[in-house]
Amino acid sequence: MLFRKDWRTFLGPGGRYILTCFPLFMGLGAITGRVALADPLPSWNEGPTKQAIVEFVRAVADKSSPNYVPPEQRIATFDNDGTLWAEQPMYFQGFFALDRVKALAPQHPEWKDRQPFKAILENDRKALLASGEKGVLEVLMASHAGVTTQEFERIVKDWMATARHPRFTRPFTDMVFQPMLELLAYLRANGFKTFIVSGGGVEFVRTFSEERYGIPPEQVTGSSIVTKFEVRDGGPVLVREPKLDFIDDGPGKPVGIQKFIGRRPIAAFGNSDGDLQMLQWTAAGEGRRFMLLVHHTDAEREWAYDRQSFVGRLDKALEEAQRRGWTVVDMKKDWKQVFPFK
Amino acid sequence: MLFRKDWRTFLGPGGRYILTCFPLFMGLGAITGRVALADPLPSWNEGPTKQAIVEFVRAVADKSSPNYVPPEQRIATFDNDGTLWAEQPMYFQGFFALDRVKALAPQHPEWKDRQPFKAILENDRKALLASGEKGVLEVLMASHAGVTTQEFERIVKDWMATARHPRFTRPFTDMVFQPMLELLAYLRANGFKTFIVSGGGVEFVRTFSEERYGIPPEQVTGSSIVTKFEVRDGGPVLVREPKLDFIDDGPGKPVGIQKFIGRRPIAAFGNSDGDLQMLQWTAAGEGRRFMLLVHHTDAEREWAYDRQSFVGRLDKALEEAQRRGWTVVDMKKDWKQVFPFK
Numbered sequence: 001m002l003f004r005k006d007w008r009t010f011l012g013p014g015g016r017y018i019l020t021c022f023p024l025f026m027g028l029g030a031i032t033g034r035v036a037l038a039d040p041l042p043s044w045n046e047g048p049t050k051q052a053i054v055e056f057v058r059a060v061a062d063k064s065s066p067n068y069v070p071p072e073q074r075i076a077t078f079d080n081d082g083t084l085w086a087e088q089p090m091y092f093q094g095f096f097a098l099d100r101v102k103a104l105a106p107q108h109p110e111w112k113d114r115q116p117f118k119a120i121l122e123n124d125r126k127a128l129l130a131s132g133e134k135g136v137l138e139v140l141m142a143s144h145a146g147v148t149t150q151e152f153e154r155i156v157k158d159w160m161a162t163a164r165h166p167r168f169t170r171p172f173t174d175m176v177f178q179p180m181l182e183l184l185a186y187l188r189a190n191g192f193k194t195f196i197v198s199g200g201g202v203e204f205v206r207t208f209s210e211e212r213y214g215i216p217p218e219q220v221t222g223s224s225i226v227t228k229f230e231v232r233d234g235g236p237v238l239v240r241e242p243k244l245d246f247i248d249d250g251p252g253k254p255v256g257i258q259k260f261i262g263r264r265p266i267a268a269f270g271n272s273d274g275d276l277q278m279l280q281w282t283a284a285g286e287g288r289r290f291m292l293l294v295h296h297t298d299a300e301r302e303w304a305y306d307r308q309s310f311v312g313r314l315d316k317a318l319e320e321a322q323r324r325g326w327t328v329v330d331m332k333k334d335w336k337q338v339f340p341f342k
Numbered sequence: 343m344l345f346r347k348d349w350r351t352f353l354g355p356g357g358r359y360i361l362t363c364f365p366l367f368m369g370l371g372a373i374t375g376r377v378a379l380a381d382p383l384p385s386w387n388e389g390p391t392k393q394a395i396v397e398f399v400r401a402v403a404d405k406s407s408p409n410y411v412p413p414e415q416r417i418a419t420f421d422n423d424g425t426l427w428a429e430q431p432m433y434f435q436g437f438f439a440l441d442r443v444k445a446l447a448p449q450h451p452e453w454k455d456r457q458p459f460k461a462i463l464e465n466d467r468k469a470l471l472a473s474g475e476k477g478v479l480e481v482l483m484a485s486h487a488g489v490t491t492q493e494f495e496r497i498v499k500d501w502m503a504t505a506r507h508p509r510f511t512r513p514f515t516d517m518v519f520q521p522m523l524e525l526l527a528y529l530r531a532n533g534f535k536t537f538i539v540s541g542g543g544v545e546f547v548r549t550f551s552e553e554r555y556g557i558p559p560e561q562v563t564g565s566s567i568v569t570k571f572e573v574r575d576g577g578p579v580l581v582r583e584p585k586l587d588f589i590d591d592g593p594g595k596p597v598g599i600q601k602f603i604g605r606r607p608i609a610a611f612g613n614s615d616g617d618l619q620m621l622q623w624t625a626a627g628e629g630r631r632f633m634l635l636v637h638h639t640d641a642e643r644e645w646a647y648d649r650q651s652f653v654g655r656l657d658k659a660l661e662e663a664q665r666r667g668w669t670v671v672d673m674k675k676d677w678k679q680v681f682p683f684k
Contacts, residue, residue: 072552072558075560149600193560195560202601202604203604206604210414216414216605217603217604217605218417218535218537218560218561218602218603218604218605219560220604224601227597227600227601228593228597229593229594229596229597229619229623231622235626236596236619236622236623236626238596238597238600238623245601251570251571252571254571254578254580255569255570255571255580258491258569258580259544259566259569259587260560260602261559261560262544262545262548262559262560262562263558263559263560277571277578280573280578281571281578284577284578
């Protein structure tokens with residue numbers, strides 16, 4: 001995500017446009033949803049996608065099944081941006097980075113005349129794009145480093161409490177996908193251990209993962225910058241240094257899975273080419289496997305994008321999913337409701 | 343451990359000597375142990391150390407206690423070498439590295455004339471020591487890299503099944519500390535999540551942590567080398583590269599805890615100066631805390647060493663423990679039995 005180091009990815013193709021027709025279909029889920037009392041996935045429409053999920057879970061969790069998998073091996077990994085919550089018009093951590101630069105600007109009078117900070121302070125999208133990969137990295141470090149881990153957690157939480165998504169004017173943590181929340185809970189109820197494997201910053205995602213997804217910090221992996229142990233005023237702190245440590249995206253995802261989890265998942269969930277290697281790695285294990293891609297096909301309730309998008313581009317992974325029979329969620333068709341709010 | 347990059351640390355001060363008087367006191371635990379039926383720590387002698395452990399666990403796990411801690415925050419971290427299993431006359435991973443070099447030697451005729459490999463093949467301890475930090479790193483990479491993660495797991499497991507400790511002539515996985523196994527189980531029975539934070543290689547420790555300690559791979563953190571995602575013969579693999587990634591020792595331990603767990607422990611267990619920062623980091627959190635050091639004081643049943651030892655040196659941490667009132671296990675006095683075998 002943020003670490004793909006490209007301003008187009010950072011800002012998205014259309015900028016911060018706000019669609020006006022989105023509420024049209026928003027009420028649909030509320031009317032048709034939650035029919036069967038015992039349905040653990042009420043926001044999923046009946047059909048082959050839901051059926052594939054339920055069938056897989058039964059196959060691995062039922063002791064009498066030939067595909068039974070012992071609970072400790074029921075590892076499920078989820079991408080975050082575009083898979084568990086929305087990612088348009090730009091990765092939400094990007095909004096945080098820009099807001100953070102603005103908040104810090106009074107302490108940095110030199111930013112008024114220095115790119116890419118000048119561009120951010122003047123909302124000059126063109127100049128920002130022109131600053132390229134170097135610019136992204138500079139903004140990333142200015143907004144994410146130079147504080148202790150405790151301070152950073154506080155800063156992100158404070159931002160999350162007040163920042164609003166430009167289109168939905170809601171807290172970003174409201175923009176999680178209701179069907180995926182149900183899927184997480186359903187897997188856990190069937191003995192799965194659910195992990196986040198995010199291209200986003202691990203410390204950023206951890207600030208809300210437990211409350212929002214029921215995923216504790218120790219089950220969140222992601223991209224990271226270097227931290228350093230120091231003793232300050234007699235007490236130990238961890239200081240966030242302006243240096244990339246690990247990029248948990250693309251081929252970095254299987255690396256991150258091995259590094260942090262040490263066990264190959266039997267189910268993996270993503271939405272973009274950045275998740276392809278995670279799905280390949282998952283598919284290559286022995287026994288029954290489940291690979292799923294969320295295809296964003298719903299411009300009304302959410303967004304519609306794939307091959308041409310700079311944010312969450314889905315091209316090669318979609319092709320491979322079709323060729324290998326992985327499950328592809330058609331958001332418009334498969335999801336009764338997109339967000340938890342109506 | 344291994345990564346401290348010093349041959350003295352690697353081999354230990356006395357080399358592979360074998361003490362002959364060790365069986366004298368070995369039977370003692372068997373006779374006096376397991377008196378109280380309900381005692382969750384039967385291998386711990388009654389006294390202030392055991393009392394401190396039990397009192398801490400009650401204080402944080404009892405809902406009516408003023409020091410109550412919710413289960414999700416009951417994180418306990420354990421060093422491995424010298425804390426959960428023995429580490430003399432050298433770190434057990436060191437034995438693996440040397441044996442691995444010998445096993446690979448037929449494929450490397452050039453090693454016969456090249457240090458530090460020549461020294462290993464000729465059991466020339468002096469020449470090995472002389473190769474210094476550079477030599478350790480070379481042996482480490484030759485023995486740990488160049489294979490896939492799956493191959494490495496297989497290699498370590500095969501070695502573990504046949505290798506024997508020079509003094510006890512037992513598999514290395516027999517040389518875990520019975521009182522610590524009980525402590526792990528006792529903490530988990532009281533809602534704790536137990537983690538290993540090892541200076542040793544994470545992939546090495548993960549091969550036996552679940553079976554031996556009941557700690558799944560995703561709760562093991564440690565030092566690591568870089569791995570790289572590759573597609574070979576149409577299938578994805580992770581290749582272990584000859585490059586250090588992370589050293590989970592000393593100030594690296596709090597860094598590793600934050601990186602992998604993302605939450606500060608409320609209890610931490612170590613045995614050497616390499617654990618000092620982990621204990622400091624744990625102590626600096628809010629609310630009730632528990633810091634413990636295993637002091638190796640029992641030359642008969644195990645080993646006796648601290649300030650002068652190159653393996654598991656305990657000097658500054660012992661001083662700080664005494665000054666701050668951390669719990670120090672006197673192995674000879676506090677443990678009824680050391681190993682699970684008699």
